[in-house]
Amino acid sequence: MDTHVTIDIRASYLTTCIVLRRIVLTSIDQSFERINVSGFQMPVQFSxxxxxxxxxxxxxxxxxxxxxxxYLTRQATSLISILLQDACKVLxxxxxxxxxxxxxxxxxxxHQLEPMYGGYTISNHHRSSFQKLKKDNRNVYYIDDQVIPLDQLIQSHLKVPLDISLRVHWLAVNGKQPEVIENPTVDISVRSIPKKRFTKSSHILSTEQQIYFKNLTETCIxxxxSKRKQALAILSSDHSLQAILSRLILFISEGIRVNLSPQAPTDRSIFLNLLIQMSDGLLQNEELNLKAYLHYFFPAVLSCLLARRTSHDHWSLRDLAGKCSGKIIRKYATAANDxxxxxxxxxxxxxxxxxxxxxxxxRYGAFVGLCEMNSKVIIQLIFPLVKRLGERIRLISDVESSERLTEVIVKFLTMAYRSIDNKIESNEKKLYEQFGSYFAPxxxxxxxLLL
Structure with a gap:
């Protein structure tokens, strides 16, 4: 960013505050008191x-x-989104x-921000409005208070004063009030709102559902x-799985956690691959909504993607986990959950x-996870790192890791580069400048080969 833009952004800090306050006041004044939290969705970005x-x-x-x-658009969107989430927490x-x-x-x-002035709240009996006053060649805005006629105030009835209350209790003995049944202590604590107690109940499955869950999980692993393919097809198409979805998610997450622990057997890739295939099947099912279980489901997928060497053949596991990660991001990522x-x-x-x-x-898993999101992520984040990655991959002593990394990087970079430049016969100098001497050829x- 050049010096002019930097000064421009710093000079526009006051503009940011004014713009944000104007957006907030307009939104609050019109319909914030009528917004239902369950139906509220934050737009992706202000225009x-x-x-x-x-x-x-x-x-x-x-x-x-x-x-x-x-810059101001991104800041306004981010600030309003954070403030609305915190307001929903208060709600x-x-x-x-x-x-x-x-x-x-x-x-x-x-967030230690300046409060709103003139906003409509529950405690107000009417909507406050700003009045404009010009003073010393400056526009000053103030809230016009409600005018109460003097005769109305004089003729109004006085409020009933609080009555005197007396309480009989035992005399103090040596300066202390005796704690006996006939002399209860005075409760001087603030009246508290009784807490609403919720009874805990587990989601009980019927006998048929339990048998279905048992047979389905056993067949998937x-x-x-042939039976395993049939079970995976059921996971990707059966809409009646919503009743046992929580059990399936728990089965997958716990299975991955146990098999990634140090106490697990040496060769764990086969079972982990089967669990990730189950995850992929659930993501393919359009009738299921996994949003409520992402806090169990997504960390388990990322663990398979980013774990240290789990077994000798772990590359296919990372590839499949990367595809699942990309599907989760594309399907459930919103501006609210970030x-x-x-x-x-x-x-x-x-x-x-x-x-x-x-x-x-x-690092292989992290690269696959980034590339499986979309080509925009590859162009904006991966392209600037390719030169340095190539120099570091040259120095890897592990031949297998070097070959795998080179293969997957070339695969995704070729697809992304072709999407932005349809000229296959791009000049060699441009490729070397962008990708370095290791990846360019x-x-x-x-x-x-794609010709």
Whole structure:
């Protein structure tokens, strides 16, 4: 980013505050008190045109550059998303179903941000409105208080005063009140709202469902290939699995955890492959919704993808786990849960780590996980790392790891490069500048084979 853009972004900090406050006040004033949390969905991003309009309206420094507007758009989207999530937390703590401006005010206070002025809250009897006052060539906005006629105030009845309350108790003995049944202690604690107790109940399956679950799981991990294929086909197509979905997810996650532990047998790749195939079958089933079980399901898949060397043949396990990871991201990642960005941060940190911190099989899994998301991730994140990765792969002493890494990197880079450049006969100099001397000839060879 050049110096002009940096100064432009810093100079537009006040614009960011004004724009965000305008968005918040407008949204709160119109419909925040009517929003139902269960049906609320945060848009992926505010449009650049809306931010540009508000910046031109409230900023006296002139128009902003495209990079500054893009920066302000990302900041506005991120800040509003975080504030709405915290406001929903306040809402759930208060045991309510509708989001109000007071919840949003608590979220602003939690992040030490300036509160909203003039917002409509439950405690207000009417909507407050700003009044404009011009003073010393400056526009000052204030809230006009409700005007109460003096005669109405004089003629109004006085409030009934609090009555005096007396309580009979035993005399104190040596300065202390005796604790006996006839002399109960005065409860001076604040009246607390009684807690609603929920009875714990387990999800009980019928006898038929238990038999179905037992036969299905045993067949999925059996050695009979034909029956196993039939069981995997059931996982990918049967819509009645929703009743036993929680048990299936628990079976997969616990099976992966046990087989990845140090106490597990030496050769664990076969059983882990079968469990990941079950995961892939569940992801292919369009009738099932795994969103409620991602906190069990997704870590188990990532464990197979990023674990240290589990057995001699672990590359196919990482490839299949990477495909499952990409399907989960594409299907369940939203702007609210930020699942894709958090997963990208984990993978990117592993690829940029030192030699001693992570093994090359783990880096292989991180690379496959990034590439299986989409080609945009490859172009924006992998392309800048290819040169340095090539120089590091040259120095790997393990021949198998070096060959596997080279093969998978060339495969995904060729697909991504072809999607952005349809000219197969791209000049050799451009390939060498972008991918380095290690990967450029291999990618060029693959592009020629695709002719």
């Amino acid at each position: 650049v045109e809306s931010i540009d309009y508000l910046a031109d309206k409230f900023n006296n420094c002139g128009s902003l550059s495209d990079e500054s507007l893009s 759930r703590k208060c045991r309510r179903n509708s989001l109000t401006a007071e919840d949003f005010a608590f979220a602003l206070k939690l 059996s050695s009979n290939e 699942l894709q960005q958090r997963t990208i941060n984990v993978f990117y940190r592993i690829l940029n780590s030192n030699e001693e911190e992570y093994t090359w099989p783990t 291999l990618i060029q060879q693959q592009l020629i």
